[in-house]
Amino acid sequence: MTATAPRKPRARSQARIDAILDAARTLLAAEGVAGLSIYSVAERAQIPPSSVYHFFAGVPALLEALTADVHGAFRAAIQAPIDHECLKQWRDLSCIVEQRMLTIYDQDAAARQLILAQHGLTEVTQADRQHDLELGDLMFKVFNRHFELPTLPSDVDVFALALELSDRVYARSVHQHGLITPRMAEEGMRVFDAYVGLYLPVYLPRR
Numbered sequence: 568m569t570a571t572a573p574r575k576p577r578a579r580s581q582a583r584i585d586a587i588l589d590a591a592r593t594l595l596a597a598e599g600v601a602g603l604s605i606y607s608v609a610e611r612a613q614i615p616p617s618s619v620y621h622f623f624a625g626v627p628a629l630l631e632a633l634t635a636d637v638h639g640a641f642r643a644a645i646q647a648p649i650d651h652e653c654l655k656q657w658r659d660l661s662c663i664v665e666q667r668m669l670t671i672y673d674q675d676a677a678a679r680q681l682i683l684a685q686h687g688l689t690e691v692t693q694a695d696r697q698h699d700l701e702l703g704d705l706m707f708k709v710f711n712r713h714f715e716l717p718t719l720p721s722d723v724d725v726f727a728l729a730l731e732l733s734d735r736v737y738a739r740s741v742h743q744h745g746l747i748t749p750r751m752a753e754e755g756m757r758v759f760d761a762y763v764g765l766y767l768p769v770y771l772p773r774r
């Protein structure tokens with residue numbers, strides 16, 4: 568007996584899920600995690616709370632779904648086309664990718680609340696770290712597409728750790744200022760480059 572692929576939500580169900588997540592994103596951006604509840608989301612989405620519970624067991628499940636959504640935007644930013652001819656060294660590439668991710672943080676208050684704010688939700692933090700591993704793998708592939716990389720350690724996820732470290736800098740800025748200031752954006756990028764630079768020489772041959 569052949570296994571069947573999991574069915575996608577029907578159009579009506581998907582529309583309701585989208586409405587719930589949109590409502591949760593709006594509330595999260597305006598009030599932070601503390602102001603989020605199943606009932607506030609239901610009221611914002613103009614649907615019964617039971618409908619929210621039908622798709623999401625509770626607030627952590629909602630936040631995990633939103634975290635996946637934010638990281639989807641990060642994945643798209645990393646995978647978007649890059650002009651190979653404009654890259655003189657690998658730091659040019661890291662600058663382009665980090666700037667794209669900073670733009671997402673700048674334009675999406677919910678992303679700042681989920682990834683950078685101190686909400687203390689273990690489920691969201693664990694989901695974020697798992698997504699960082701995926702983003703780190705994508706970063707490696709993008710770097711390897713443009714430059715001849717040396718052999719990197721197999722027991723350390725270099726690019727994932729670099730992303731996590733730069734996020735720590737951005738999180739400090741959000742905690743202090745409510746946003747990522749230009750100065751702290753620069754510092755976060757320097758932290759990313761400094762850590763990756765422990766494994767990559769200053770100049771790498773281009774592909």
